[in-house]
Amino acid sequence: MAKRILLADDSPVIQTLSKKIFFGQGYELKGFKSGAKVISEIEANDYDVIILDIILPGVSGMELAKQIRQLSDKKKASTPIIAISGNYKNYSKSDFDEVGINDYLIKPLDYDALVTAVKKYV
Structure with a gap:
């Protein structure tokens, strides 16, 4: 079974390239x-x-990571999270650690x- x-x-280029590469x-x-539908998904x-x-319309990646880590389903709450950002200088490693981002x-x-x-x- 394929890993999911x-x-x-929000970048169509990153969406398209990522799909091609990972498929x-x-x-x-x-x-x-956008971040709006991520938690329900x-x-x-x-x-x-x-x-x-990290920069998403609606809900930031940092906020989403916090919400994911607080899910009641412990398996889902511990899913590895990789953050991607052009604004990484605004954050320190401890900022990412604090919200539960793995990489x-x-x-x-x-x-x-x-x-x-x-x-x-995986």
Whole structure:
């Protein structure tokens, strides 16, 4: 069974490239362009890894990470989260640790690094 990835990023380029790259490697990827539907999607479905852009319309990636970690379903609450951001200088490693983000990558995305990060958690 394919490993499932949830990607929340408002960039159509990142959505399209990520789908091509991860589908080509045998993963399933479901993309969202805003943070609004992410929590209900995670509550309804199981994912192996969650990739969150830090700057999202509606709800920030940092806030989403906090909400995911507070889910009552402990398995879902412990799903690995990889943050991606062009504004990483605004955050320290302790900021990411505090909200439960497992790993973070800087934009522009290095897709080899993203694939490596995903493989580390699945």
